[in-house]
Amino acid sequence: MRTLGRGQAGQTRTRSWGARLARGLLWLVLLLALALAGAALWLRGTVTPRTTGQLSLSGLSGPVTVTRDQWGVPHIRAEKSDEDAVFALGYVHWQDRAWQMDFQRRVAxxxxxxxxxxxxxxxxxxxxxxxxxxxxxxxxPALSERSRRMIRAYTAGVNAAMREKGKQALEFRILGYTPEGWTDVDSISWSKLMAFDLGGNWEEEVLGTRAVKRLGAGGPAEVMPPYPASGPTILSEDELGREGPPARSGPAARTTLPESTVRAITAHLNAARSLGLERVPGKGSNDWVVGGARTASGKPLLADDPHLGLTAPMLWYLADLQGPALKVIGASIPGLPSIVIGRNDRVAWGVTNVNPDVQDLYVEPPSAPLKSRTEVIRVKGAPDVKLTVRESAHGPVVSDLGSGGAADVGPRVALKWTALAPGDTTLDAFLGLNYARDWAGFKAALKSYVAPSQSFVYADVDGNTGYYAPGRVPVRARGDGSLPVPGDGQNEWTGFIPFDQLPHTFNPADALVVTANNRVVPPAYPFHLGNDRNWAEPDRAARITGLLSAKPTGLTLDDMKRVQLDTVSPVWPQLREFMLGAAPADDLSRRAQSLLRGWDGNETVDSVPATIFEAWLMGLQNMARDELGDAATVNSLAVLNQLRTGGELCHDETAGVPDCAALLTRTLSAATADLRARLGDDPAAWTYGKVHQVASDHRAFGKVKALAPLFNHRAPTPGGTNTVNVARPEAGTFRQTHGPSYRQIVDLASPDRSVYIGSLGQGGGPLSPHATDQQDKWIAGEYLPMSTRPEDWGRVRVMTLTPAP
Incomplete structure (x- = not known):
């Protein structure tokens, strides 16, 4: 028998103890992992709502079945009343999106x-x-009796879900509070914030004021260029059905504001931006409808993708509701008792922002009477704060905020806005759309629409198509509302554009309506809908129209998908000659510029030219910052105009930039230096997806380091500035914070073959199995079946709600 020496034995004992320690640590890690997994499962069980079994609830008149499909989309079937279906919608909204609903109402x-x-x-x-x-x-109080009934049913459903014991959203636990009961007003409040997000003309007035002061009377047109005369309009002169020159009001007496007042008003803008409510170049939406003369089926196809802020949870909640009369499926917003975008069994609709001028800033004379009220703001961990709010006959005085109260720091500037006026019946309109059976019913619903004005495209199973731009759009006694005016009574609104004279068309001859926040009407339209700076650049609308027109007949649902997912930059061909003609200042710039040669403009995640192009464009879009401040960003049209004309915005004396050629050189150098710092020395490795990623961030915890990894969601995405599939990278970060928050394509030949998709998932919390299960499909350009047929739902979970005895 072989024996070991002293040294060998010691080594063996050391290895033995080392092996035991390693095994012990391994078991400890495994036990810890199991404990954490168990804790996660326990926590998920305490925050994940019940989705199976039977519940007896007060407020129902009959049984309701809620069948959640494999993606968590509820298919609600109410036997006795439509109010029961809406009750169930409120119930599942709170189950899945409690924090979102409470946060939204707290914002309002x-x-x-x-x-x-x-x-x-x-x-x-x-x-x-x-x-x-x-x-x-x-x-x-202004809503119809039907709407108030629906709201009451929805409120009852929300509160029934709120009473479910032990099922609190994780955010409530982290912040240590219990949400209050839902009220009927809460179901209207978030729509006001949506109107603000989609109607920021007041911001343009502030920017225009700065531009006039720094650049002269022509400054606003330099910074916010007018819509090109050659750009496509949603409706043609033939579709307007009217002739003759437009009827215009006389010029308004414009007024200038001191810098202190502008700064005070800008405090509102900064607060709104911190809430994600902001206007950014390229923010907007697409929708279009194609008549049967152009489709393979002979029936219409309708597409829509609203471009909004991308958040966690996502704004939209997909749902399918059926009651005795209600048969609707599409995208709802948690907190609202209706489908906002979608279809019923006969009619489909989509929406994009019209962006008419419905906000005016009035500089009140010193003698103007003001009302005041005191608002008490309760602050966690600190004393209450009192805020004095003043109002004129026009609306709230918005120049007080920067001074923290009602102290006069200069001219008193008040805001007049259609969405703040009493009697807003917009919710009547959306509920009416859910019930519309034809064009007449569709129009009747939209008569109640107030704000924010939207471009509605329409199609029905009988083969009809149409377009309407409803909402209250003011008629002014003087001026175009583009700059602040004196509040002396000479610049008042005299009414609103009559509903039947708002832009609309039914069964247009070319069987095509395309909207992409572009100019709605040609100059022949007799009313002032908005000044030429209101509209988005024409590039998306032109690109969509071109792609659809390239196939005059035989269009299919797959063709609609390809258009909706298009990531070819329409502004690259316009900027190419300037970018490729620029003189590089260093070797890195030269190498980067060479990679742009021959590029087809397609902004895919593996594209290197897309990275260079967008980084360079970001720098060019900052060309007005030396004149207007660090927050000023111009759009691509302004950049193009300045490069074409050698415009004043190219010049920056402080930075030693004498002209546009020097600006191109300087911004290329800055862009490539930034990309080298982010991605390394080799430009050939600068693929777009490494820096361009969707940022679906949590509104409360998105910037809290300890919590952000749990609540925020990132992934590489294609698309960029002005692409149809809008994915503008954020300046300084390259993050995509805005984009197609929801996509739908409705096939009126067979509505259950329609498709839709959200940007993230149905679940509201990070522990939900449906928190992010739509995101990969959304990025890849895939869709879910927008179907009311059980065979299309995959694996389901069924919950039955019955009236309490």
């Missing part, structure tokens, strides 16, 4: 500081000053 109420502390005070001051919640309260 200006009550964020109660749960987030002093960091949210500026936002609450802005929200209380504008009075979003007060506007929502004034809207409720």
């Amino acid at each position: 109420q200006g009550r964020l500081s109660e749960v987030l502390g002093e960091a949210a005070l500026d936002q609450d001051r802005f929200l209380r000053t504008w009075g979003f919640q007060r506007a929502a309260q004034s809207a409720l």
Whole structure:
């Protein structure tokens, strides 16, 4: 028998103890992992709602079946009443999106500081000053009896879900508070914030004021160029059905504002931006409808993809509701008792932002009477804060916020806006659309629409198509509303454009309506819908129209998908000659520029030219910052105009930039230096997806380092500035923070073959199995079946709700 020496034995004992220690650590890690997994499962069980079995609930008149499909989309079937279906919608909204609903109503109420502390005070001051919640309260009594019944049923459903024991959203637990009961007004309040997000003409007035002061009378046109005369309009002169020159009001007496007042008003803008409510170049939406003369089936195809802020959870909640009369499926917004975009069994609709001029800033004379009220803002961990809000006959005084109250710091500037006026019946319109059976019913519903004005495309199973742009659009006694005016009574609104004279068409001769936030009407339209700076650049609309027109007949649903997912930059061909003609200042710039040669403009995640192009364009879009401040960003059309004309914005004396050629050289150098710092020395390795990623961030915890990895969601995405599949990279980060928040394509030949998709998932919390299960499909250009047929739903979970005895 072989024996070991002393040294060998010691080594063996050392190895033995080392092996035992390694095994022990391994078991410890495994036990810890199991404990964490168990804790996660326990926590998921305490925050994940019940989706199977039978529940007896007060507020129902009959049984309701809620069948969740494999993606968590509820298919609600109410036997006795439509109100029961809406009750169930409120129930599942709160089950899946409780935090989102509570946060949204707190935003509208200006009550964020109660749960987030002093960091949210500026936002609450802005929200209380504008009075979003007060506007929502004034809207409720104006609604129809049917709408109020639906809201009451929805409220009852939300509160029934809220009473479900032990099922609290994770955010409530982290912040340590219990949400209050839902009220009927809460179902209107978020629509006011949506109107703000989609109607920011006041911001253009502030920017225009700065531009006039710094650049002269022509400054606004330099910074916010007018819509090109050659750009496509949604409706043609033939579709307007009218002739003759437009009827225009006389010029308004414009007024200038001191810098201190501009800064005070800008405080509102900064607060709104911190809430994700902001206007960015390229933000907008697409929708279009193709008549049967152009399709393979002979029936219409309708597509829509609203471009909004991308958040976690996503804004939209997919749902399918059926009651005795209600038969509707599409995208709802948690907190609202209707489908906002979608179809019923006969009619489909989509929406994009019209962006008419419905906001005016009035500089009130010193003698103008003002009303005031005191708002008390409760602050977590700190004393209450009192805010004095003043109002003129035009609306809230928005120049007080920067001074923290009602102290006069200069001219008193008030805001007049259609969405703050009493009597807003927009919710009547959306509920009416859910029930519309034909074009007549569609129009009847839209008569109640107030704000924010939207471009509605329409199609029905009988083969009809149409377009309407409803909403209250003011008629002004003087001027075009592009700059602040004196509030002396000479620049008032005299009414609104009559509903039957708002832009619309039914069964257009070319069987095609395309909207992409472009100019709605040609100059022959007799009313002032908005000044030429209101509209988005024409590039997306032109690209969509070109792609659809390339196949005059035989269009299919797959063709609609290809258009909706198009990521070819329409501005690259316009900027190519300037970028390729620029003189590089260094070897890295030269190498990067060479990679742009021969590029087809397709902004895919593996494209290197896309990275260089967007980084360079970002720098060029900052060309007005030396004149207007660090927050000023111009759009691609302004960049193109300046490069074509050698415009004044190219010049930057402080930076030593004498002209556009020097600006191109300087911005290329800056862009490539930034990309080298991010991605390394080899430009050939600068693929787009490494920097361009969707940022679906949580609104409360998105910037909290310890929580952000759990609540935020990132993934590489294609597309860029002005692409049809809008994915503009954010300056300084390359993140995609706005984009197609929802996509739908409806086939009126067979509605259950229609498709839709959200940007993230149905679940509201990070522990939900449906928190992000739509994101990969959304990025890849895939869709879910927009079907009311059970055979299309995959694996399901069924819950039955019955009336309490």
